[in-house]
Amino acid sequence: MKKSHFWVGPIVALAAANANAQSSVTLYGLIDLGINYSSNAQTGRNADGSLNGKSQVNMSDGATRGYGGSRWGLKGSEDLGGGLSAIFTLENGYNIVNGAIAQGGAMFGRQAFVGLSSNTFGTVTLGRQYDTQSDFVANYSPAIIAGISGAVPGDVDGLGHTRRVNNAVKYLSQNYRGFTFGGLYSLGGQAGNFTRSQVWALGANYAIGGFSAGLGYFNARDPNLSSFGNSPNNGGPATNNMGSAGSLTTAQSNPIYAGYSSAHTYEIYSAGASYKYGGTTFAASFSHSAFDKLGDLEAGPNPFHYSGTAIFNTATATVSYLATPALLIGGAYTYTHGGGAGGDGSATYHQGIFAVQYFLSKRTELYFFGVYQAATGTDSLGQPAVASIELMTPSSTNHQFVGRVGIIQRF
Template identity: 75%
Template sequence: MKKTVFILGPIVALAAVNAAHAQSSVTLYGLLDVGINYTNDAQTGRGTNGALNGRSLVNMTDGATRGYGSRWGLRGSEELGDGLSAIFTLENGFNPTNGALGQGGAMFGRQAYIGLKSDTYGTVMFGRQYDSQADFVSSYSPFIVAGLSGTTPGDVDGLGHTRRMNNAIKYVSHGYRGLSFGGTYSLGGKAGDFTGSQAWALGANYEAGNFSVGAGYFNARDPNLSSFGVNPNSGGATVSNMGSVGSLTTAQSNPIYAGYASARTLEIYSAGASYKVGKATLAASFSHTAFDNLGDLTAGPNPFGYHGTAVFNTATATVSYAATPAFLIGGGYTYTHGGGAVGNGSATYNQGIVSLQYFFSKRTEVYLYGVYQTASGTDSLGQPTVANIDLMTPSSTNHQFVGRVGIVQRF
């Protein structure tokens, strides 16, 4: 009898383990993206005469410039019955060229959330996440052919997924006859001020055959804190998390909108559409970004004394062509015009993109792209506008070219 119990005990235990595995799962995933860039002009600082200095630059960087961004993550789910599952995602961003953490040193800076998924009602998630506006519209922008380097200058409309929402509640629907939609709300967490530093976003998408269209809206109070200042190394209202004026020995950052940190509200409206024609996909998008009510020192500094509203309007066109199942060709054009802040002029940015991708397998690809940008007018730092391809060091002149060759490995 004892022998029978000894034999059946492990069998029953093994059956219980197998049943548990059938109801829940945890997946380890990630990718590494490393490439070498050539930039024709990158700022090195400012001369004693006030003029910006720049030099050509060759460097190796993480693939955030391609749009992937090196990462590893854990994704899990547990079946709870009646079509309901508990889910979670923890996603870390890092730089494979030196091993440093991304997103300002956050352990899981790309995403960190828990939620419930219903086969009938959709999914609700809680934690650090991307906003719904970017989720539903970014696929219609040049982001899809050259990653962040192909987005709006400075990713001013957020379609490059460069910013996250902390303390966020997010809902994503199932598809209903081609229609899907969602929304995200980030609690500001300010005592006595429910709307202070809050952010929210809405998005929707509709697909019918070869045609697809999407639209979104984003709103952030105190954007210097609630949208640009959400990483561990971010500062408070006395510093700009949106960029810097540089120094004699350091380059500027985000001169496109760095001077607008005192905005009380950031609003973004965006829409896009795409159509597949044979092996080609044509796409177009439009976005309207407004830094409202400049001069609020509780949100951020205002060293240039701006007030009113700074507005950026962007139009893009993109084409992707699958020459073979393994070889993709892409191109895009972006036009951005900004202005409107009282005390500041206007600026215009034109940007062209060409990219090539070759897939050795589903996991491994190599790519090559080139981005060229020209700028004119006066930027947010009150200087003659300098070119600034996203995530790259700004140019010291009104034009900039970046070429990159890289390799991606997924797991």
């Protein structure tokens, strides 16, 4: 993939000291636009309080319904000598349909960090970043074939790249004979309470030949604020940043876990593995996610008066096949079971995915995916569970199908 480069010379006053140093800044980006069909999208409630929904056809940016989401960014590096480099990344997400800034209006809401990279010791970066599950486990999830909409329901395992971490210090090791590892810590910044709103994560990966496997752990205090509420348009503890119960004229949002915004801690254990044989890749993942100690009103509202812990266990299986150098076909199945809080029921979600990518060139591709989800039980809003494909408008029923045809152009 060809990218544009801007070469920056050393500052004149330091030219002698940096005669052998080189600096570069790379401009890069991606545009993802498509047309969607949803078999059922909520429009509000009927007079009797039941949910109302209709089929929908619309155009949208990939940030909400596609593979990756439109973006542009700048990456820079400076050779400091002795195998050490200074690096930075500034990445902006935007909506190609209307030009609006994504990630809640943050100018560089996708990523914004600076750091040092050593050929010997690894890389340390500081700023707004993905947690280490994205580095070590995400490549084993169904999101690899259908992007955000292929993530598990609600992206409850955090492997769909839908959330970032602010104020984060992150370390990634060098590759030691196939083994890599890393960790992240985010300072909560709360006066008088060092651990309030902190986030930390660990991960590791091993790869040899066509086999690879990864492990991850994620822990966020006050997740309604630190994990789901860290963009400019989010509110404080009185606001549910994790979702909404909707109204007579508006749809619900994230009914899978919207009722758990008062969690004191959000924990995720994740693991995955893949094996590549010729043009076929098999992948599987498992995750255990928990919203612990519900009822913390300093973290978020608790309209359903939940207590205890809500748990989600998820297993996925994915296969992709490179039929020709230009044609990639994939399929996946996801099973998610959520244990209700305070003894209030549970919900189960079955999800199937089929995806096709056709590469017109190294920079341009056409794609299609279809996602079907069926739900049973009782969800976090205390209602019969409704289907809710990630980042789509939830269905008014227990099932939903979404199909999308799109184009991606990289630069």
